[in-house]
Amino acid sequence: MRHFNVPSLTADFPMAAGSIDQHHHWRAHLRRSYRLLSSMPFAIALLCVLALASVIGTVVPQHAPAAQYLADFGPLWASIFALLQLHAIYSAWWFMLILAFLTLSTALCVLRNAPKFIAGMRRYQEHIRISSLKAMPWHVHAQHSHPEPPQQLATQWAQQLQNAGWRVRLQERRSKHTGTQDVFTGWLVAAKRGTGHRWGYIASHSAIVLIGLGGLIDSDFWLRMQAQWSNIAPAASFEALMQTPQAHRLSGNTLAYRGNVLVREGTRASDAIVQTANGYWLQPLPFEIELRQFQREQYATGAAKMFTSVVRIHDQDHAQADDGLIAVNAPLHTHGLSIYQSGFGDSGSPVQLQPVPLIASSHNAPATNPQPLLPAPLHAKVGQQLEMPSPAEARLEIVGIEEAAIQDVRQVDLTAVNSARPALGSSMLYRIRDAAGQAVEFQNYTHAITLDDGVPVYLFGARTAAQEAMVFWRLPQDADGGLQDFVRLLHAMQNPAMRAAAAAHYAQGDLPHAPLATQTQLAQSSQQVLDLFVSAWPTTPQVAPASTSAHAATGLEILSQFIETHVPTHEQTQAANMMRRVLTNTLLELLQQARALAHLPARDPQSPQTQAFMQAAVASLNDMVLYPATVFYTLRNFTPVYTSVLLVSKAPGRYLVYPGCVLLVVGLFIMLFVRERRLWVWIHALPTQANMDTHQVTIAMSSNRPQRENSREFTALTTLLLGTQRTFDS
Known part of the structure; x- marks a missing residue:
């Protein structure tokens, strides 16, 4: 037998040996990566991370203005939210990456284990050991x-x-x-x-794959990729988008998107406003939406009943037009898109406002020459800004009417018919902004409500910061169903001559048979009570956006301080009761004089309605110094012009998500009950x-x-x- 010496390839070709080792090294890495990705623990870990992120997305408000995060969470957390995109967590890049890996991992897990499960279902295990x-x-x-x-x-x-x-x-x-x-x-x-219970595992895991794929398809990843490829930058704000719409317009071939369409009654719209974590885009629609009519129905209690948009869908070539209805929980499906009723808003509805100044036009006007009770009404539109005659350089900003202000109808309880809350009716929301740019926001209701004390009152709310709750000033309704008596009493209180005449008339009526000196002393005391009560009232028009008026002493507090200073301790309670009675009766005399000057009949002083009105009027006059403005506005007339806010959704992934949900339910049922x-x-x-x-x-x-x-x-x-x-x- 002859032996031949075969030369070693690795010795003669060291580079080839290194390449082979490197190849085996990469194959080993790929095998380990595949085993990791297709393992169930890895998929469960990704699912837990997604669940935790979903909890964060539920707790943290999504797509809110940046100022809201700054006000609610502070600068530190607001910056963290912006860095991690927690304000838009479901479209964040890391959330989509985890979802993609979860879908891939579950798919590999199904591909790896499904053949084993199927083979195990087919086996009878007839080769088992008898001893086992x-x-x-x-x-x-x-x-x-x-x-x-x-x-x-x-x-x-x-x-x-x-x-x-x-x-x-x-x-x-x-x-x-x-x-x-x-x-x-x-x-x-x-x-x-x-043995078919193993189909439950296959079905449930396949359902996760389908749902994950549907979520990836319907995400805004494709929209952002299209914008990146087309070099279309998003608008930083809605106002910037409206100023230069063509610079932020996407193509009509976007795979999936969700956007809002704002359509005013009688007009058309063909673009959807898409908001993402990066900004705003305009997405062209394959049709035009014409809002023919917006219908809003309410129950007698004021609770929402129905919101409906009567629309007409026009094709791009205007060859065909289809009519349709879009209501809450009743979307319209057309051209592969779903159109939902998302909200509604005001489109510059004409309003008529009645200014009610809290400061009389002339403090020293003679009692026999009254000034007009109220100035001429203002005609404006919702969203308009008006220059105010006083205070200087102040502006009136009409924000909206409650019945037509922008609302998210998905947050309206359409089943709340019998509510214990009284029907407040419509309300007007406006701001008064001073020369420095600081604003006070007001909300005034148009209907009076009856509270615990049984006196109908109008509510006039105010707040100096958006994050604060409204603080309401209650003004009593008079016997004629308005505020005229209260305004007359308010203006008469600011006239020294009328205060003196009311005090003298009260003294004569309270002590008709007393000597003149006694009547004069009571009249002087009554006038002193009125003078002290109004001493803290403002005398010039003003707005207090910094809430400085919240620390001002009210009329009753000034009277209490006077009693503590001038009356012995053991007589203070009796003096306070007597002073409150004198104040109420003198104010009633002042109201009777104001009505007489307006050629109106006097109120019955013994009527329970008159007495209840005066008790409420004293409390309202006392709180006037806390109201952060010297004028308020009431709504006299309002003609609503609506804008319907429609949510347009293109979601081809739903054809995977819906079967995936059914498959998930079937799989879980099989696993639990088979x-x-x-x-x-x-x-x-x-x-x-x-x-x-x-x-x-x-x-x-x-x-x-x-x-x-x-x-x-x-x-x-x-x-x-x-x-x-x-x-x-x-």
């Missing part, structure tokens, strides 16, 4: 007398199991060759039932000739769930096969 049957959770070992040989007995029992709904396979067991023939050993009946059971029956004859009719039988069963039903079922099976109920070891 005794280790089953449910088993019984007994001798059974039967005239038939083991083969016929096994066939008979297999037929009985099939009739009971089991799938059965028979197997004959023989020992190894001994000489020229086989030695017969026995028969094994292998049965299975409920039990897999495996049954083995081992039959073999005893070796002695004397017991040819006696067979040794071993029956065992396993299940994927340890339930009581398995014990009852196994007992029923042993009774069916052996003919008598047997106890078993478990």
Whole structure:
């Protein structure tokens, strides 16, 4: 034999050896990466991270203005939210990346394990060791007398199991060759039932893949990629988008998007405003939406009943127009898009406002020459800014009317018909901004409500910061159903001559038979009470955006301080009660004089309605110094012109998400309610000739769930096969 020396390739070609090692190294890395991605623990970890992120997205308001995060959470957390995109978490890049890896991991897990599950469902496990049957959770070992040989007995029992709904396979067991023939050993009946529960695992995991793919398809990732490829920058704000719309317009081939369409009654719109974490874009629609009419219905209590937009859809070539209705929870589906009723707003509705100055036009006007009660009304539109005559350089900004202000109808409870809250009617929201740019926001209701004291009052709210709650000033309604008596009393209080005349008239009426000196002393005391009460009132028009008036002393506080200073301690309570009675009665005399100057009949001083009005008027006059303006506006007339806010959604991924949800429910149902059971029956004859009719039988069963039903079922099976109920070891 000759030996040949074969040269070593690795010795002659060291570069080739290095390449081979590197190739094996990368293959090992790929195998490890594949095992990691297709492992169930990795998918569960990603699912937990997504669940945690969803909790954050539920707690943190999404797509709110940056100023709201700054006010609610502070500068530090607001910057963290902006850095991690927690204000738009469901479109954040890291959220989409985790969702993509979860979808990929679950898909690989299904591809890796589904063949094993299917093969396991098809197997009967008839090759199981006989000795392992005794280790089953449910088993019984007994001798059974039967005239038939083991083969016929096994066939008979297999037929009985099939009739009971089991799938059965028979197997004959023989020992190894001994000489020229086989030695017969026995028969094994292998049965299975409920193996389809593994389809639950496949269905539920496939559902996660479908839902994940649908979420990725419907995300704004494709919109941002299109904008990046087309070099279209987003607008930083809605105002910037409206100023230069063409610079932020996308193409009409965007795969998926969700945007708002604002359509005024009688006009058309063909672009949707898409808001993402990066800014605003204009998305062209494949049609034009014409808002023919916006319908808003309410119950008698003022609760919302129905919001409906009557629209007409025009094709781009204007060849066809289809009419449709869009209501809450009743979207319109057309051209592959879904159109929802998202909200409604005001489109510059004309309003008529009545200014009500709190400071009289002339403090020292003679009592016999009254000034007009109210100035001429103002005509304006919602959203308009007006220059105010006083205070200097102040502006009136009409924000909206409650019935037509921008509202999200998805947050309106359409079922709240019988509400315990009184119907406040419509309200007007406006701001007064001073020369320095500081503003006070007001909300005035148009209808009076009756509170606990039984006196109908009008509510006039004010706040100096957007994050604060409205603080309401209550003004009593007079017998004529308005505010005229209160305004007359307010203006008369600022006239020294009228205060003196009211005090003198009150003294004469309260002490008609007293000496003149006593009446004069009471009149002077009454006038002093009125003078002290109005001493803290402003005398020039002003706005207090910094809430400086909140620390001013009210009229009753000034009177209380006067009593504490000039009256002994043991007489202060009696003096306070007497001063309150004098104040109320003197104010009633002042109101009667003001009505007489307006040529109106006097109010009945003994009427319970008049007395209740005066008690409420004293409290309202006392709180006037806390109101942050010296004028308020009431709504006299309002003609609503609506803008419908429609949500347009293009979501092709829903055709994967909806089947995925159904598949997930079916998969979970199968996993929870389908039990897999495996049954083995081992039959073999005893070796002695004397017991040819006696067979040794071993029956065992396993299940994927340890339930009581398995014990009852196994007992029923042993009774069916052996003919008598047997106890078993478990």
